[in-house]
Amino acid sequence: MLLAFDTATSRVTVALHDGDRVVAAYDADEAMRHGEMLAPGIERVLAEAGATVADLDGVAVGVGPGPFTGLRVGLVTARMLALTRGLAVHGVCTLDVIAAEAAREGGDELTVVTDARRKEVYLASYGGGRRVWGPEVVRPEDARLHGRVVGRGGALYPDAFPGATGPEHPSAAVMAEVVQGGEVELLPAEPLYLRRPDAAEPGRPKRVS
Amino acid sequence: MGRTLPAWHDPPVSSPLVLGIETSCDETGVGLVRGHELLADAVASSVDEHARFGGVVPEVASRAHLEAMVPTVERACATAGVRLDDVDAIAVTAGPGLAGALLVGVAAAKSLALGLGKPLYGVNHLAAHVAVDQLEHGALPDPCLALLVSGGHSSLLRVADVTTSVEPLGSTIDDAAGEAFDKVARLLGLPFPGGPHIDRAARSGSSVAIDFPRGLSSRRDLERHRFDFSFSGLKTAVARWVQAREDSGEPVPVADVAASFQEAVCDVLSRKAVDAAVSQGIDDVLLGGGVAANSRLRVITEERATPHGIRVRVPRPGLCTDNGAMVAALGAEMVARGRAPSALDLPADSSMPVQQVSA
Ligand SMILES: Nc1ncnc2c1ncn2[C@@H]1O[C@H](COP(=O)(O)OP(=O)(O)O)[C@@H](O)[C@H]1O
Ligand SMILES: [Mg+2]
Numbered sequence: 220m221l222l223a224f225d226t227a228t229s230r231v232t233v234a235l236h237d238g239d240r241v242v243a244a245y246d247a248d249e250a251m252r253h254g255e256m257l258a259p260g261i262e263r264v265l266a267e268a269g270a271t272v273a274d275l276d277g278v279a280v281g282v283g284p285g286p287f288t289g290l291r292v293g294l295v296t297a298r299m300l301a302l303t304r305g306l307a308v309h310g311v312c313t314l315d316v317i318a319a320e321a322a323r324e325g326g327d328e329l330t331v332v333t334d335a336r337r338k339e340v341y342l343a344s345y346g347g348g349r350r351v352w353g354p355e356v357v358r359p360e361d362a363r364l365h366g367r368v369v370g371r372g373g374a375l376y377p378d379a380f381p382g383a384t385g386p387e388h389p390s391a392a393v394m395a396e397v398v399q400g401g402e403v404e405l406l407p408a409e410p411l412y413l414r415r416p417d418a419a420e421p422g423r424p425k426r427v428s
Numbered sequence: 429m430g431r432t433l434p435a436w437h438d439p440p441v442s443s444p445l446v447l448g449i450e451t452s453c454d455e456t457g458v459g460l461v462r463g464h465e466l467l468a469d470a471v472a473s474s475v476d477e478h479a480r481f482g483g484v485v486p487e488v489a490s491r492a493h494l495e496a497m498v499p500t501v502e503r504a505c506a507t508a509g510v511r512l513d514d515v516d517a518i519a520v521t522a523g524p525g526l527a528g529a530l531l532v533g534v535a536a537a538k539s540l541a542l543g544l545g546k547p548l549y550g551v552n553h554l555a556a557h558v559a560v561d562q563l564e565h566g567a568l569p570d571p572c573l574a575l576l577v578s579g580g581h582s583s584l585l586r587v588a589d590v591t592t593s594v595e596p597l598g599s600t601i602d603d604a605a606g607e608a609f610d611k612v613a614r615l616l617g618l619p620f621p622g623g624p625h626i627d628r629a630a631r632s633g634s635s636v637a638i639d640f641p642r643g644l645s646s647r648r649d650l651e652r653h654r655f656d657f658s659f660s661g662l663k664t665a666v667a668r669w670v671q672a673r674e675d676s677g678e679p680v681p682v683a684d685v686a687a688s689f690q691e692a693v694c695d696v697l698s699r700k701a702v703d704a705a706v707s708q709g710i711d712d713v714l715l716g717g718g719v720a721a722n723s724r725l726r727v728i729t730e731e732r733a734t735p736h737g738i739r740v741r742v743p744r745p746g747l748c749t750d751n752g753a754m755v756a757a758l759g760a761e762m763v764a765r766g767r768a769p770s771a772l773d774l775p776a777d778s779s780m781p782v783q784q785v786s787a
Contacts, residue, residue, distance in 0.1 A: 252775075254535050256773070262772055287490065287528070291490060291528075291531070292531060294494060295536045296539040298497065299498070299535075302498055302540075303539075303544050304543055412491075416491065417485075426671060
């Protein structure tokens with residue numbers, strides 16, 4: 220069985236695929252609680268399917284881009300689970316999962332935009348069933364658009380992305396299906412941060428008066 | 429949600445094999461202990477990446493924890509010669525500390541617990557600094573008085589049971605002791621973290637060369653803050669003294685400043701620790717946290733404690749600074765005493781109160 224999950228957006232999404240189909244799924248839209256929701260979510264999909272960790276033969280995890288804290292929860296969970304069970308870990312670009320779901324609903328010429336905070340979005344464009352641009356982090360007004368626009372960025376920046384539709388967040392059920400179906404690029408389980416950490420080198424110690 | 433992992437249905441295991449994970453600051457620590465026996469203490473530090481910033485950069489620390497986690501767990505298992513499947517329980521620092529850094533360790537621990545089908549114990553970093561001494565000096569006396577001094581904390585604690593009862597008697601009202609060491613080191617042009625460098629420089633200096641102030645030690649302050657500390661006035665006094673020297677064009681006597689500053693810190697810490705033990709009728713003082721690695725603090729505390737018949741216990745320096753073995757040590761004690769494990773929705777709590785030993 221393949222366990223898939225993504226924590227690179229405000230959603231925590233988990234799904235279990237038995238080789239034929241998705242047999243259990245769990246989605247929680249509680250921003251900032253990834254660390255609390257993910258492990259119980261995994262436990263829940265396993266229980267729902269009457270399975271245990273011993274039944275797993277692979278893990279798929281969203282590697283972002285997305286807010287760093289949540290992203291790391293997913294990655295470290297995947298790596299540790301793989302370590303305990305000797306499993307393969309497949310990384311999947313989070314925006315590819317949103318694109319895959321959107322493409323099913325109509326037309327695969329599209330651009331995915333998600334919330335990168337600080338008045339920016341993560342962006343990737345798709346055509347002919349594959350990613351043709353990105354992922355990158357850009358300001359909405361500087362975004363190069365291709366086809367229709369989907370993802371949470373549409374709702375956040377309607378002026379830059381008028382008429383955006385489709386799924387706002389990734390679905391682990393879709394991730395599991397496209398990984399099983401070989402329909403998505405597999406990446407190393409490394410985070411796509413796309414930004415350097417904020418840090419300023421200090422000047423000389425301040426004078427005391 | 430909130431379901432617990434498989435709990436102990438069997439009687440408590442007296443010498444459980446526990447894996448402990450520590451990621452509250454810039455050290456990724458993974459320790460393995462069996463009861464009071466230390467089997468492995470693997471630490472990966474991102475300190476070099478923070479040095480040029482003069483302090484820990486949270487995002488840099490969090491990224492480093494993610495990269496170091498798997499290799500550090502593997503290294504701990506290899507050193508101990510155990511397989512992950514042999515582990516009886518997983519313990520992890522749930523707080524206090526840097527939120528994003530803690531979360532990497534907590535998520536890793538949950539995943540291990542889930543993957544291995546073993547219970548999870550989310551524990552307090554400060555209680556772990558106390559529990560680690562069991563690995564060196566055996567069971568903790570009950571009660572004992574702990575002086576916990578690190579980069580983020582300076583507290584006097586009455587510890588009746590390290591798994592349930594840790595009561596603060598006093599703490600710093602401004603900077604932590606380690607923070608003072610780090611800031612003064614920076615003034616003196618010594619590298620970060622400054623504690624070990626001040627300790628070394630002080631050996632060739634005079635501790636009575638400069639009379640730096642002893643915080644919260646006047647009769648009036650002692651009325652309200654008998655067991656509290658303050659180090660920010662000391663830090664400012666050192667800065668003024670160094671600046672006056674520089675302004676006058678004279679060289680700064682680094683060794684003397686380091687020794688006199690260190691003396692001012694250790695004088696207050698040891699005095700208040702012994703006073704607290706005497707007033708509480710406690711015969712054992714335990715030093716813990718990174719600053720407990722300080723050579724002068726160990727000596728002066730013993731000098732002051734011995735006349736009162738008070739014994740001083742100090743873990744070796746490597747176990748004083750942040751590490752995973754201390755977390756495993758506390759986890760092992762939780763298991764041995766039959767304490768309840770944590771739920772899988774355990775949050776990381778960056779401001780976990782010291783009284784709360786587990787979550
Ligand atoms: N020999 C020493 N003398 C004084 N301070 C020390 C010594 N060794 C380490 N320190 C200080 O200990 C602190 C680190 O403590 P530690 O418990 O590892 O971290 P944290 O505060 O993050 O829990 C730093 O401020 C460091 O300067
Ligand atoms: Mg510490």
